[in-house]
Amino acid sequence: MEDISKSDKYIYILRRRKRMATIVSPQHFSPVEDAENIKKACQGWGTDEKAIISILGHRNLFQRKLIRQAYQEIYHEDLLHQLKSELSGDFERAICLWVLDPPERDAHLANLALQKPVPDCKVLVEIACMRSPEDLLATRRAYRCLYKRSLEEDLASRTTGDIRKLLVATASAYKYHGEEIDETLAHSEAAILHDEILGKAVDHEETIRVISTRSSVQLCAILNRYKDIYGRSITKDILSHPSNEYLSALRAAIRCIKNPNRYYAKVLRNAINTVGTDEDALTRVIVTRAEKDLKKITELYHKRNNESLDQAIARETSRDYKAFLLALLGHGGI
Known part of the structure; x- marks a missing residue:
């Protein structure tokens, strides 16, 4: 029964990710044909970037692995090396990140x-x-x-x-990844965090221990209990300190744990609103979340910024880089 339960949970997670993903990929495809068409796009006097986007911008992780494998077997060359030699700039960096396995x-x-x-x-x-x-x-x-x-x-x-x-x-860390919560522990460790942060401790040894060892669900329980007891979020109390690199990273860690989608929506907003656009941050979020939860992130972005992420990207980026990001957001045919 336990194995069936784990299997059902895994299937549920996969289905949920599919609903929250923005990438649109075909159910049937040929990795050999895709590899051959990418090679054709790289031959001749100029590279056919649109053809590359139409293929790689609409293939999921499993499909991209098969394409990379087929390319290696047919041409005895890593697809990444080919792409790096033919493309450039933000577009090259984004598409090469996309082709890499997540690890x-x-x-x-x-x-x-x-x-x-x-x-x-x-x-x-x-x-x-x-x-x-x-x-x-x-x-x-x-x-x-x-x-x-x-x-x-x-x-x-x-x-x-x-x-x-x-x-x-x-x-x-290699944390526990289950759903169980210890409410007594959440109460006691909320107090530990409060005393260390507002007590202006010389070091944050206990804070680091809690953040690095407790599961995500347990940390959320601790953070919720912190606000219930003290009437403020822990991130607001951290702001009472003079800003430094460590406290900035600690606040980021807490926001990542507490509400990942909201965190990413803010990263996107900062990337787009900064002078000149932070393409590295923009690429990182879209490429790493397109197959996971980017749909939810884009919904939050739209709600908080009064324009869609698609509109912001169309305004702030250009050419092949723009076309590729929009493909990962679900634009274009397959």
């Missing part, structure tokens, strides 16, 4: 975030706090395979102090 993609995003002059801790927090235990474990394995170092090793070498403790702890 490789997250490993790549984490490495890019760590290579910046000041590591982009919010990207690292997203990966550590929004992935399932199995997905995060797969990301760590992919990172080690790609870069010949562990993710935890690079996090520790590129950061210091409490931010290092938070990132290493959350990235290396």
